[in-house]
Amino acid sequence: MADYTIKVRRFQPESGEGPYWEEFNVDLDPSLSVLDGLLQAKDRDDGSLAVRCSCRAAICGSCGMKVNGQSTLGCKTQIGEAQEQADKMVGAAGVSAAVADSPIRGEGSDLGSAGNPIVIEPMGNMPVIKDLITDMESTHWTKIRRVTPWLLPHGEPPEREYVVEPESMIDITQSMACIQCGACVSSCLSMEADPGFIGPAALAKAYRFVGDPRDAETHERLHDLADDPHGIYDCTHCFSCIDACPKGVAPMDQIMRLRRKAGEEGIEDPNAGHDHEIAFVKVIEKKGLLDEALLVQESYAPGIKGKLKPSKRGLTETIKSLPTILRPLRKRKVKLRQAIPGLHHGLPKEAMGDVKSIYAHAEEHSEELNLYIRGEEGDDAQPDGAAAEEVTND
């Protein structure tokens, strides 16, 4: 047992008052969860403290909230760990600015543990209904319904099961693992800028159908998601949703898969994201360092040097990028030779050997990062790089 102070951002809609902070002292085992702490406060001190919860085991997706500023599930965050995290934070960092100066009620942190209080807020990017309860219908479920979230198979089903590649089922099981908790939506930076963005959870759900070999509308689905200005190209690749997701769904990865599939379907990416990705890989492979100017050129007009005629779009996009290229030039952050495609220096020959071996390794291990497949790679060897990151985050 240990004492903790939890500082909860509260809002009682029927009181006529704005949001405020309230501190509760709780005592429980450090291995119990932040949700257990909230429930103790509710049981002992104030039954009006509102929080959705049911399974207490990170399965039902009810208890999305922000703990110390990070979107997560209350039942999946151990209170001891949340305390350590809170202690590392300075002042009220991580608390949303809008309410940082709201009045504080309650018992006061001096009664509880010595450190900072554990700060608990409702999820972001969603209207708050009461205390930690947010309106998920308007911000989450409408988006889910937006992606035609049901299987659209071709014709009548077979007499037995559909026979499909075992890997394809494992592949989409990663997005099936989504519990619709909204933590990713709460954390999404694009959503903050564009509330109309379909968003990480709904796009992960979309991949569950696009990646499903039984679905017959892959092409239409991809077009729909690509043509929507709030669709797959609205994601800024910020990784927040991957960090927030409690189930390893990695919504951003699902979005990137959608983009790749869209590229394969010949769908033009208004931001040239997919071409940009390929160009990036190509440029690094060639020079070992990033030649930004060559990157722009390769992204919009791949292979133009002497051989091909640049497409009209390639030229316009390159010209449109000029101000972006010129600004650092003017501020002398970039030398002129760096701004001309191909003139940027590369890595020395010896170092290029290392770059080549990285590429060779990547080629050999080109399979997608999917937690359901990862186990097959094997026993004791720690998964390297991104995979290891993934394990600690999900």
Place this chain on the structure above:
Amino acid sequence: MPSHDVLVIGAGLAGQRAALAAAEEGVSVGIISKVHPVRSHSNAAQGGINAALNPGDSWESHAFDTIKGSDYLSDQDAVEIMTREAPEEILHLEHLGVTFHRNEEGKLGTRAFGGASAARTYYVADITGQAIMHVLYEQLMKYSEQIARYEEWFCSSLAIDENGECCGVVTRNVADGQVELFQAKSVILCTGGNGMVWKPSTNALICTGDGIAMAYRAGAKLMDMEMIQYHPTTLAGKGFLITEGARGEGAHLLNAKGERFMERYAPNKMELASRDVVSRAEQTEINEGRGFPDGTVALDITVVPKKRVHEALREIVLVGRDFAGVDITREPIHIKPGNHYTMGGVKTDVDGRTDIPGLYSAGETACVSVHGGNRLGANSLLDTLIFGKRSGRDAAARAKRIDYARASKQVLEDEENLVADIISREKGSGRRISEIKLELGQTMDAKVAVFRDEAGITEALETVRRLKEEAKTAYIDDHGSVFNQDLLGAIELGYMLDNAECTCVAALERKESRGAQYRTDFPERNDTDWLKHIDLERTDDGPEISYSEVTITQWEPQERTY
């Protein structure tokens, strides 16, 4: 007044399946759930769902395993229906989009489960319940024109017309506190189990036995209420479940001396004997001092290849890590038997019909009975789907035959009075709701669990009756309308106490040991006197006991060994 031909209460697997089946018949359907449907407890089912679909397997074999597992208390006609219809249901789910595990040929693959004579459990990694439920919810969204969804509406009582038929329900919109009388020609109760009556439990906080209590209060019979399953592998203290799939994949149970003790209790099936058998074995080891100091034994998953663990048991890798701080691929994890499943419930026939015309029930709330004294792993999801489907169809057929009956406003008034009474109680005037729940849960776990006897059950019953009195004056803090969870908690407590009382009465009545009911004062099964169901009906003085026959078609009771 909102009205629907068929009104489904509860949106877990049973409820969603019932709603879809009714809608297919062309009637108007409403589905009500106190939490958003995908939050329902069905998503906790990790292990899988049984069906005799593999070549070489047969429904008879599945039926026999189920009946033997039930300790011969299940009704065999119902078991036959469930096991015969199982393969078609699996294929139906697959066609709707469930991402079932495939074998190398790309066809449906299976895993082994306890009490089964063949590997016939179909699964999606270890998120089977979740995957199926989310796919059914996809279908609910698809058919939103035929099926109206009332998400986060709390149903509190049933409306019975002057002919004694069920004609609607009283429901509260959780978001704004508005209370409505919904009219319906058929009502299907699919509100899940009552695990919260015990503490700890593997069940979710919402599993408070609401439907069982509502039906009981309205005059429907309950059956097999003494049969409460304790699952063999739950985490000590918190009650989290480690799926039976772990043992299905080959994990061992060890006592503190490192012995694989199941050799002594079930030499053939070992860890994969029926749950009641394994739970009793563990509890015996613990009681006789061969457990660990924290009152547990160990589950050793390290004997399962790591690759397989990551592929098929990912969820419990996470549970071990997040909730017990144990890497199950490297070290054994401490477990003990814990409250898990309600075999009993609202007595129904094979089409979900209860004793009250117009009132149906399916899923964990209902007792058909296919599970009898002990449910086999992976048979519950099947039960929810098969009998959800059948009750949805029959409820629709009834709705086509009859007109709406007029529901008296009395139920609505009663409800409003109850709420006003709870809210008017002064702070400090009685006990807190949470205190009463805790005392109830601990009492039931101590006295009406794996091993029972007359003295213990009697004590528990007395406690429950005292708590019922105390609940009448227990106060709440929240007096508002919006998301008043405090108020709902007080109403749920009432349901929990009714459930507890019925379980105690039935457990006291059954003077033998069968399935989950093990009486240390009557340690033998006694087919001569007790091969029968205990039915309970509400009176002002508590549940009244009667008996009903167990239906036996082709499997005569035998001695049960594993």
